[in-house]
Amino acid sequence: MSEISFINTNAIELKLNDKEICRYLNMRACDGALCELIDGCKKEVAGIASPKAVFAKVSVKALNEKLSLGFGDVCSKKLAKNLCGCGEAFVFCATLGQEVDRLINKYSKIEPSRAIVLDSVATAMIEEFCDYVNDILGENRSLRPRFSCGYGDFDIKHQAEILDFLDAKKRIGVYLLDSYMMTPFKTVTAIVGIAK
Amino acid sequence: MDLLTQILSKYVFFDGAMGTELQRYGIKPGESSESWNIKNPEIITKIHRAYFEAGANIATANTFGANPLKLDNYEEVIFSAIENAKRAISAPEQYVALDIGPTGKLLAPLGDLDFEDAVSAFACTVKAGTEAGADLILIETMSDPYEMKAAVLAAKENSTLPIFATFVLDENGKTVTGCDISAMVALLEGLGVSAIGVNCSLGAEQLMEFIPELVASSSLPIIVNPNAGLPAIINGKTFYKQTPAEFGEYMEKIAGMGARCLGGCCGTTPEHIKEVVSRLKGKQPLAIEKKSRTVVSSYAKACVFENKAVLIGERINPTGKPKLKAALRENDIDYLIKEALAQEENGANMLDVNVGLPEIDEKSVLCQAVKEIQAVSTLPLQIDTSNVDALEASLRIYNGKPLVNSVNGKEESMRAVFPIVKKYGGAVIALTLDENGIPSTAPQRAEIARRIIEKASEYGIEKKDIIVDPLCLTVSSDKDAPSVTLEAIRIIKSELGVKTSLGISNVSFGLPARDYVNSVFFSHALLCGLDAVILNPFSNEMKKAYFAHNALAGIDEGCISYIEYASAFASDSASVAASNQTLDGAIIKGLKKEAKELATSLIKEKKPLEIVNEHIIPALDTVGKRYEEGKIFLPQLLMSAETATVAFEVIKEALKANDRSSKGDIILATVKGDIHDIGKNIVKVILQNYGFTVHDLGKDVSPEKILEYAKANQIKLIGLSALMTTTVSSMEKTIKLFKESGYAAKFVVGGAVLTPEYAEMIGADKYAKDAMDTVRYAQEILN
Numbered sequence: 001m002s003e004i005s006f007i008n009t010n011a012i013e014l015k016l017n018d019k020e021i022c023r024y025l026n027m028r029a030c031d032g033a034l035c036e037l038i039d040g041c042k043k044e045v046a047g048i049a050s051p052k053a054v055f056a057k058v059s060v061k062a063l064n065e066k067l068s069l070g071f072g073d074v075c076s077k078k079l080a081k082n083l084c085g086c087g088e089a090f091v092f093c094a095t096l097g098q099e100v101d102r103l104i105n106k107y108s109k110i111e112p113s114r115a116i117v118l119d120s121v122a123t124a125m126i127e128e129f130c131d132y133v134n135d136i137l138g139e140n141r142s143l144r145p146r147f148s149c150g151y152g153d154f155d156i157k158h159q160a161e162i163l164d165f166l167d168a169k170k171r172i173g174v175y176l177l178d179s180y181m182m183t184p185f186k187t188v189t190a191i192v193g194i195a196k
Numbered sequence: 197m198d199l200l201t202q203i204l205s206k207y208v209f210f211d212g213a214m215g216t217e218l219q220r221y222g223i224k225p226g227e228s229s230e231s232w233n234i235k236n237p238e239i240i241t242k243i244h245r246a247y248f249e250a251g252a253n254i255a256t257a258n259t260f261g262a263n264p265l266k267l268d269n270y271e272e273v274i275f276s277a278i279e280n281a282k283r284a285i286s287a288p289e290q291y292v293a294l295d296i297g298p299t300g301k302l303l304a305p306l307g308d309l310d311f312e313d314a315v316s317a318f319a320c321t322v323k324a325g326t327e328a329g330a331d332l333i334l335i336e337t338m339s340d341p342y343e344m345k346a347a348v349l350a351a352k353e354n355s356t357l358p359i360f361a362t363f364v365l366d367e368n369g370k371t372v373t374g375c376d377i378s379a380m381v382a383l384l385e386g387l388g389v390s391a392i393g394v395n396c397s398l399g400a401e402q403l404m405e406f407i408p409e410l411v412a413s414s415s416l417p418i419i420v421n422p423n424a425g426l427p428a429i430i431n432g433k434t435f436y437k438q439t440p441a442e443f444g445e446y447m448e449k450i451a452g453m454g455a456r457c458l459g460g461c462c463g464t465t466p467e468h469i470k471e472v473v474s475r476l477k478g479k480q481p482l483a484i485e486k487k488s489r490t491v492v493s494s495y496a497k498a499c500v501f502e503n504k505a506v507l508i509g510e511r512i513n514p515t516g517k518p519k520l521k522a523a524l525r526e527n528d529i530d531y532l533i534k535e536a537l538a539q540e541e542n543g544a545n546m547l548d549v550n551v552g553l554p555e556i557d558e559k560s561v562l563c564q565a566v567k568e569i570q571a572v573s574t575l576p577l578q579i580d581t582s583n584v585d586a587l588e589a590s591l592r593i594y595n596g597k598p599l600v601n602s603v604n605g606k607e608e609s610m611r612a613v614f615p616i617v618k619k620y621g622g623a624v625i626a627l628t629l630d631e632n633g634i635p636s637t638a639p640q641r642a643e644i645a646r647r648i649i650e651k652a653s654e655y656g657i658e659k660k661d662i663i664v665d666p667l668c669l670t671v672s673s674d675k676d677a678p679s680v681t682l683e684a685i686r687i688i689k690s691e692l693g694v695k696t697s698l699g700i701s702n703v704s705f706g707l708p709a710r711d712y713v714n715s716v717f718f719s720h721a722l723l724c725g726l727d728a729v730i731l732n733p734f735s736n737e738m739k740k741a742y743f744a745h746n747a748l749a750g751i752d753e754g755c756i757s758y759i760e761y762a763s764a765f766a767s768d769s770a771s772v773a774a775s776n777q778t779l780d781g782a783i784i785k786g787l788k789k790e791a792k793e794l795a796t797s798l799i800k801e802k803k804p805l806e807i808v809n810e811h812i813i814p815a816l817d818t819v820g821k822r823y824e825e826g827k828i829f830l831p832q833l834l835m836s837a838e839t840a841t842v843a844f845e846v847i848k849e850a851l852k853a854n855d856r857s858s859k860g861d862i863i864l865a866t867v868k869g870d871i872h873d874i875g876k877n878i879v880k881v882i883l884q885n886y887g888f889t890v891h892d893l894g895k896d897v898s899p900e901k902i903l904e905y906a907k908a909n910q911i912k913l914i915g916l917s918a919l920m921t922t923t924v925s926s927m928e929k930t931i932k933l934f935k936e937s938g939y940a941a942k943f944v945v946g947g948a949v950l951t952p953e954y955a956e957m958i959g960a961d962k963y964a965k966d967a968m969d970t971v972r973y974a975q976e977i978l979n
Contacts, residue, residue, distance in 0.1 A: 004427050008367065027829040033786055034831055050368065098306060099374050105305075106572035108877040109533050113786070113834030115874050156922070167427070170364060170397055173339060173372025175302035179869035179922040183306055 004056045004166060007133055011049035011096070014128045016042055016121065024120035034117075041117045048099040049122070049186075051129040052172040055092035055137065056165070060193065069191065071158075071165035078152035079191065082144055086193035089144075090137050093168045094130050095187040096122060104185075126186040137192060144193035156180045162189045199291050199332060200358055200390060202253070203417045203456060204484070207476050210254050210421050210459020211247035212469050216436070218243070230262050233276040240277070244284035250466040251473030252459065253289050255281040256334055259325065260297035263317045271324045278328035293334040293360070294325030296347055303342045305571040306373075308871060308896060311346055311593055318350035326355040335361045336421070337396050337461075339371040341383050341495055342595045348387045349592070352619070359388075360457070362395040362419050369406045377406060378498035379596060381413045382491045386597040386621025388656075393419025396461040399426055399438060400446035404453070411454035413498075415486045420447070420455040424463030436463020444471030454482045488660045490695045490727075492546070492623050493596040494576045499545055501663070501695045503751045506728040507742065508578055509544035510699070511535045512565070514553050524553050524561060529568045530892070536569045542733040543761075547573070548601060550580035559586040566590045578625070578730075584612045591620035598622045602665065605630030605644040614655040623661040624652075625697055628684065634667055638683035641666050645688050663695045663728060664688050670705040671713070678703055678717055685724040697728035700738070711737040719745055736765065779807070779843060783815035786835025788842045795846035804850040812840050816885060824968055833967070834878060837885045859887035860978030862913045865902055866895035867926035875947060876917040882967040888974055899930035907939055913977055915970060916960075918947040928958035935959070944973050 021038055022030055030038060058070025060083050067074045067083065071091060083089060100122050107115035130146065137143060150156040160176055168174040168189075175183050182189075202208055218229050221239050233240055244255040257277040262270045274294070281292040299317055301309040322333065333351045338344040344363060351359045361384050363371055370376050384392045392414060394403060400422040410418055425438030447458050458476070460468050490501040499506060512535050514521045523531035536547055549569065551561045562581060569577065577594065580601040581587050591598055602625040603613040617624045626648040628634070628641035635641050645664045652662055666684035669677035681703075685696050703717045704710035715737035718729060722745045731738045743761045746752040779798055782791040798807050819836040822828045864880055866873040873895040880890045893905060906914060914934075918924045924947070931943050945960040946969075955963035964970040 006367075006426070025829060025831055027831075033835065037831065037835075052366075097374070098372070101306060102374075102572065104874060106537065108874040109530055109572060110537055111838060112874070112878045112881050113831050113838055116834065116878065117831050119874060169298075169300070170337065170339070170372075173366075175307055177302070177308045177869070177871065179308070179920055181869075181871070181920055181922070183302055183871070185872055 004054050004171070006171065007053045007055070007094075007136060009051050009129070009132060011046040011051055011125065014046070014051065014125055014132060016124045016128055020124045020127070021117075021120050024123050025116065037114065037117050038121065041114065041121045044103065045096075045100060045118060045121045045125060048097075048103055049125060050097035050099065051094070051125070051132075052097065053092055053094035053129070053133045054166045054168055054171050055090050055133065057088055057194075058091055060086050060089050072161040074154065074158055076152065076154040079147055079154045082147045083191070083193040085196060086144060087196060088194045090192045090194065091162060091166065091189070092133055092137070092192065093163060093166050093172065093174055093187065093189045094126065094133050095172055095174050095184050096126050096129065098173060098184045101183065101185050122186045126188055130188050130190070134192065142195040144195060146188075146190040146192050148188060148190045159189060199253075202289060203391060207451065207479070207481050208254065208417075208457045209252045209469060209473050210419070210457060211244070211250075211252040211256055212460035212464030212466065213424075213462050214240075214243065214256065214258050214260075216424075216463050216465060217246075228261065228267070230258060230260070230267060230273045230277070233258050233273050233280055237276060237280045240280040241283045244281045245286070246466040247469055248284055248286065248290050250470035251477065252469050254291050254293050254332070254334075254457075254459070255284060256293045256295045256336075257281040257325070257330065259295045259321065260337075261300075262324075263296075263299060263321045265299045265301065265317045270320065274321065274324040275328045278325060278330050282329060291331040292329075293332045294321070294328075294330035294357075296321055296325075296333060296335045296351075297337050298339070298343055303340060303346070304871075304896070305567065306871070308869065311342065314343055314346035315350050315353075318347045319354050322351050322354040326357055330357060332358045332360060332390075335359065337362070337364055339364045340373045341371070341375045341380055342373075344380070345383060345387065345595070348384070348389060349620075352387070358390040360391045360393075360419060361389045362393045362421060364397040365394055365403065365406055366397065367402060369409070374496045376497055377409050378413045378491065378500070379493040379496060381410070382493040382498045382597040383621065385414060385416060386623075386661075388618075388621060389416070391417040391419050391457055393421070393455070393457065395419070395421035396423055399423050399436075400443055400450060401425070404446060404450055407450050407453040407455060413487070413489075415484065417456035417484060418454060419457040419459075420450050421457075421459045421461045422446075422464075423461045424465075424468060427462065438463065438468075440465070440467040440471040443468045444475050447472045448475045451476055451479075451481065454484075456481055456484065490623060490660045490663065491597070492576045492599045494574050495570060495595040496574045497576075498597075499576045501727045504746055505722060505726055505742065506545045506697075507543060507733065508546045508548050508697070508728055508730045509536075509539035509542075509733045510548050510701075510730045511539055511732060511734075512569075513548060513550040513580065515550075521553060524551055524556055527561070529564055532565050533568055533572055536573050536575075539733045540573050540575055543739065544575060544733040546576050546578055546599065546728075548578040548580045548730055550601075552581055552583065558583050559589050562586045562590045563593055566594055570595050579622075584616070587613070588616045588620075591616060591622060594620070599663070600624040602627050603648065604628075605648055607631070610648065610651050614652055614657060617661070618655050618657055623663060624657070626652075626662050626664045628664065628666050628688075634669070636680065638666070638680050638687055641680075641684040642687040642691060645692055645694070649692060649694065659692075659694055663697045664692070665697045665699065668698060668700065668703045668717070671703050672706040678720070682720055682724045685721060685726055689725045695727040696725070697730065698726055699730040701732070711735055714738060715741040718742070722749070740765075779811045780815040780818075783812065783836050783839045783843065784819055786832060786839050788839050791839045791843045792846060795843040799847055799850055804847040807843075807847055812843055816840055820968055820971070830878070830966070834881060837881050840885055841881070858889040860913070860974065861889045861891060861909070861911045862915055862974055862978070863891045863893060863902065863906055863911050864915045864917070865893040865897040866917045866919075867923055867930060868896060868898050869926050870918050870920065870923040871895050872919050873917065875919070876915075879915060879917070879946070879964075879967045879970050882971055883974060886971050886975070888971075888978070899926070899933040902930055903933055903937055903939065906934075906941055907937075912941050913944070913974060914941050915944045915946070915964075917945070918950070921949050924949060924954065924958065927960070931959045942977055944970055946970065
């Protein structure tokens with residue numbers, strides 16, 4: 001038996017790495033005015049982000065390249081390789097919430113420099129939150145690296161099945177557009193194999 | 197006794213889950229529960245009967261997802277579902293609800309479903325359900341207030357059945373779209389539903405925390421239909437663990453808090469409902485208290501007219517504002533957005549939106565302005581127009597409960613405005629003038645207010661939704677004008693018991709240093725109990741009066757707001773420019789405040805064009821070059837570009853129109869299916885800085901719209917942006933459509949997943965790796 005479990009945390013608790021933020025901005029390092037801007041953006045995103053995740057444990061049944069994962073069947077060599085030897089896996093969806101999208105949209109209209117820094121800060125935050133979720137999932141067990149749909153040959157169309165399976169729309173407000181884009185924008189779904 | 201009478205005098209019980217029961221009868225994971233209405237009608241009836249036997253009054257028909265967006269045979273499904281439920285009725289006080297769940301899609305602007313498409317989809321369900329004989333409409337499990345509004349409107353427009361509406365809260369007491377309880381209540385009460393409440397998502401235990409706020413903010417019967425605890429999955433099926441006894445215990449507590457209609461959602465069974473009914477049957481529920489709060493709302497939060505006066509920003513109104521007029525004529529909605537956000541930043545609680553200009557299509561521009569402002573601001577809006585069509589169209593697409601500006605005592609005005617306010621659930625500003633003009637005495641103005649309130653009630657609009665503006669005339673032409681207005685505020689408040697609002701600035705017309713007069717008059721009006729003011733949020737004199745008044749009147753606990761305002765005010769007025777800074781240097785470093793001051797002082801010494809050619813352009817060139825050499829990065833490039841814009845703004849007024857002619861026109865659009873346009877907006881700022889005229893068509897733009905716009909404006913360069921591989925196909929379609937039409941244009945494309953090869957494959961003329969690359973290409977093509 002597995003539950004659809006829920007994780008949330010206060011965004012302020014997520015410690016963001018400035019180097020990562022600079023990397024998303026395609027920069028090696030930052031100086032004066034830019035550091036100030038990044039600091040301001042970190043505070044602003046932390047003030048409105050609402051990190052939430054849902055996850056469930058599923059059994060992994062592999063037949064050649066076809067994997068049966070609880071939410072549906074997936075044909076993906078890369079994912080099969082990633083999950084090789086795993087009897088079970090976690091499926092999760094993590095998001096920072098719609099207010100982050102609204103904030104970035106707002107600044108992209110009035111101050112694009114701030115918008116792209118906010119965007120990079122939010123990217124760093126969702127990654128950090130995924131790590132946070134990973135740490136909780138990985139307590140007392142060893143996990144494989146996260147694998148998301150859209151990576152390699154893992155078809156992005158499985159996004160719909162994953163979100164339905166986790167009831168992500170109702171529980172954490174994650175919607176899928178016709179173009180398979182998720183909103184809120186800072187949302188990640190992933191499969192994490194549990195190593196035996 | 198009919199349902200609506202019953203609900204006023206005693207508890208009404210909803211049924212529990214349908215899905216959970218269907219699992220018991222063997223529905224397979226992934227199988228649509230609605231299909232069982234036709235496949236296994238007798239099982240559906242049996243489930244409804246079990247709930248009625250458990251004591252439920254309302255059977256929720258199995259139509260949750262029966263809308264044309266999800267099911268092709270939705271009509272057939274609805275007819276059989278209602279019939280299946282009706283067959284289960286065996287006693288009085290048993291009813292069948294047409295169940296309407298969300299479409300499953302997110303509405304624009306954050307999602308890709310158009311508001312009117314949502315209304316149409318819900319309308320199909322409502323029509324079928326009403327015709328099939330449902331007794332009421334239950335709109336449930338909504339988490340987006342905008343989708344909720346679409347569903348309620350569809351119900352109101354296509355049926356006369358009572359509407360019950362419930363929404364989903366998360367553990368923070370908001371919907372996942374960020375709407376709080378008060379805002380959702382304001383919206384639903386405004387739209388005139390019969391009962392409201394919460395369902396699903398959380399169990400009764402978790403929901404309990406939010407019931408007091410729900411009861412305190414609403415005058416309607418409250419519905420609570422929680423899940424049986426939190427879910428678990430066993431062999432791919434979802435299960436809920438709470439026992440009927442536990443569930444019943446929590447529900448009894450919830451009833452004790454003032455909830456009136458009780459039932460269950462996911463995981464609840466007839467046993468759960470039976471437990472709730474047996475604990476409450478025969479008991480007298482708490483009385484439903486009528487609230488008289490005046491409240492309006494945005495998609496996220498409510499603005500309540502109580503204690504502190506509500507500050508309504510007046511800056512989005514073209515009267516006397518040439519820049520705004522020009523922006524409206526050029527359809528430069530971004531200018532309005534900037535005005536909106538600057539007012540929000542400067543402490544406005546609401547924004548007045550008036551786009552009335554004779555030469556524009558007010559209806560379409562007003563709707564566009566409302567949508568775009570609501571996409572970025574959480575403030576409720578005051579919709580300000582005398583064009584009835586524009587008013588109706590904008591109230592319809594408004595996300596929340598709007599404030600309408602305005603109605604007056606003329607019969608014609610009331611006849612036109614009240615039906616619209618009632619239908620779309622707004623509050624309205626009532627001006628105390630009528631066919632005979634503005635009366636000269638306060639009692640006469642109060643008399644008009646009384647007549648307006650009386651007339652409004654004939655349309656079903658309550659007194660709490662009327663905010664009277666007793667009007668203020670110019671003191672320089674009539675020395676008694678201000679005291680008449682103040683007296684009118686007092687009478688209207690004490691005798692009629694309604695809220696008041698005032699546009700202050702008219703009082704000082706014709707006088708020098710008007711802000712001084714305005715702010716003192718404002719203080720006087722506040723002392724008379726004024727509840728809202730339409731003002732310029734950038735006026736420090738008005739803000740000083742406001743914060744000082746609140747502190748003195750004892751409505752600013754610990755004078756905290758005053759202290760915060762005063763300290764920000766002090767630090768703002770200090771000069772920021774360092775003595776040895778140059779304008780070029782400020783632009784290169786991206787220092788906006790400094791650039792503004794330096795440009796302001798430079799303009800005293802140099803001609804505007806000299807400043808542009810000798811300082812701004814060279815600085816931008818330096819920055820552009822450094823960026824291309826990899827010495828600085830995108831945020832710095834943008835900071836410099838924004839700083840240059842600030843400097844341009846300062847000297848713009850001094851520049852003659854043809855001094856800085858456009859380098860050429862370019863269309864920018866984020867393609868169909870793609871709703872993230874940050875990349876496009878970056879390119880736009882840089883292109884503008886280099887002197888190009890950018891026609892920004894926005895995001896999720898169809899190929900047809902781009903072609904139509906290009907043709908109409910004869911634009912030969914088009915920039916397209918896409919983020920996902922799935923939306924690059926829209927790019928390809930757009931280019932193809934142009935080629936088929938024979939309209940010659942160049943395409944420059946960019947976006948995260950594009951490569952030069954990919955760009956070539958879809959027929960683009962140029963792949964631009966970043967904003968500077970686009971500028972260089974535009975220079976090559978257009979110069």
